[in-house]
Amino acid sequence: MTNPLRGGRAVPALLVAAPASGQGKTTVTAALARLHTRQGRSVRVFKTGPDFLDPSLLAAASGVPVHSIDLWMTGEADARARLAEAAELADLILVEGVMGLHDGTPSSADVARRFGLPVLAVIQAGAMAQTFGALAYGLAHYGAPLPGMRVLANGVGTERHAAMLRESLPPGIDWAGALARDASASLPERHLGLFSADELPDLMTRLDRLADALEALPIGVLPPPVVFPAAPAASPLPRALAGKTIAIARDDAFRFVYPANVDTLFALGAHVAWFSPLRDSALPACDAVWLPGGYPELHAGRLAANTPMRDALRRAHADGMPMLAECGGMMTLFDELVDEDGVGHDMAGLLPGTVTMQQRLAAIGHQAVTLPGLPGEPLRGHTFHYSKTESPLSPAAHAVSPRDGAPGEAIYRAGTLTASYVHLYFPSNPLAIAALLGGKAH
Known part of the structure; x- marks a missing residue:
């Protein structure tokens, strides 16, 4: 009615x-x-x-x-x-x-x-x-x-x-x-x-x-x-990712994807290709890679055993392909992931250091992310994880808690890779997401 x-x-x-x-x-x-x-x-x-x-x-x-x-x-x-x-x-x-x-x-x-x-x-x-x-x-x-x-x-x-x-x-x-x-x-x-x-x-x-x-x-x-x-009609987004295919990891180890994030990629003009780091031996034909969060710690053995996929990620990174990795996605790009039983597993090695699971919650809460060169307002998101990282790599920036302005999660940059524990909400700044994934400047 x-x-x-x-x-x-x-x-x-x-x-x-x-x-x-x-x-x-x-x-x-x-x-x-x-x-x-x-x-x-x-x-x-x-x-x-x-x-x-x-x-x-x-x-x-x-x-x-x-x-x-x-x-x-x-x-x-x-x-x-x-x-x-x-x-x-x-x-x-x-x-x-x-x-x-x-x-x-x-x-x-x-x-x-x-x-x-x-x-x-x-x-x-x-x-x-x-x-x-x-x-x-x-x-x-x-x-x-x-x-x-x-x-x-x-x-x-x-x-x-x-x-x-x-x-x-x-x-x-x-x-x-x-x-x-x-x-x-x-x-x-x-x-x-x-x-x-x-x-x-x-x-x-x-x-x-x-x-x-x-x-x-x-x-x-x-x-x-x-x-x-009724809400005002939204202005269409610039087609900053037109003609580009974004490969998105999705399987039992990578499952934390907001539907709104995928909708934003489509609105920016992107095509999407889903792939499984657990099962696939190669990346699909793509222009950028997004590794969202999930449960890599529960599947670390299978991830470590899939050498062809780890090699494919290394080649994509060496070739300068834009990559975005969030929480569990980032965990799989360090040198090693130590599961909750204390067993270490070789990961992709795009980031130096070790990720270790622990019994206590390490961080939870909203996070705002600002990086040099990104257009518009800070990206908004959140963090929730039980692991900790040890890395000699200096963070490019730190997220900020909107509650009190305190420094939050480390944001790592390694070539065209951007990685952190923060789960980003893409609609909070679509053009910043487009920039991270190699989109056209507007």
Whole structure:
């Protein structure tokens, strides 16, 4: 339905949040998407904050690529445009929050307020009773008012337990229902988060089980409509990569790719050729290479054993081919990668030094990248990794934390190679990306 006063479309929409990570919000968001998709509705799902893993599960549940909404990294204008575009096609829009509802600056609550999204708070309630109501009250009333809140109790033991939780809710917070404990429907995790959708052959069975449970609860009905104003038409990007083919690594070791990044390459005029550093013996015919992040540490032995691919990367670099390597992609270009068992593996050797996996998280957070010669504003992105590097190579620059201006990740330049731990969001500065990949100056 169209709202003539605001020039937008009203679509049922909901932001799914929680008091903390690990409460089940990804599982619930995916199950809601699955529920409404199998009922014949067109569902568009977004993920708040930087993330690659949750979107893969949400995309599998909805059947549509999942884009990120982050008021700093993607920016408000980008988020508004993507929501408006989704509203033209969708019967339901779901936005999964990040961490706890009020965690971070900006937070998921800020996203809800900015776009008028009512909130579903998923609370892991297995070990609480009346405190459930206190926690819900705090989530609803901390900071500026939210557009509305209902609460879903997760991990509930019995009907009596569910009744106690429901009775604890203060006025103004709606009961969305209770989910019982169900280990067979939960989604497995590892050090960087949940497993990706393509690593879970029984994913749809799990989601259908959860969707069945949600269908019988108050949350199973459509949420109230939200008006998403039409966004101004975007100016087309210069075709700075016209006629160029960008080879992008994609396999079990390289899987962290924002759909918006690939869309940006297409908008710049590029062709894309996918390849697998695990399986392929040569690069495809290309003009530049992008090695995104992933799990090279889990496949280091196979990467080391693929000598033809390592040689192909070395030849491309020696020939002056532009290369961009992010996080896991960068890790495979050092001399050696030491896995979590302490075993060293020979890598491509385009960067001197060693990457070592460790048990503790090494870095997390937003990062802004400025490099000499790149046009426009700093590139925006984020970092999240468990490894550390030791290299005699001096960084060409350091990323900067937008939170406090502190120095962030090292940015390495070696010939036409640019490498760092930062996962870049290409739409934040498309022409800078084009320059890194050998595009024409504009």
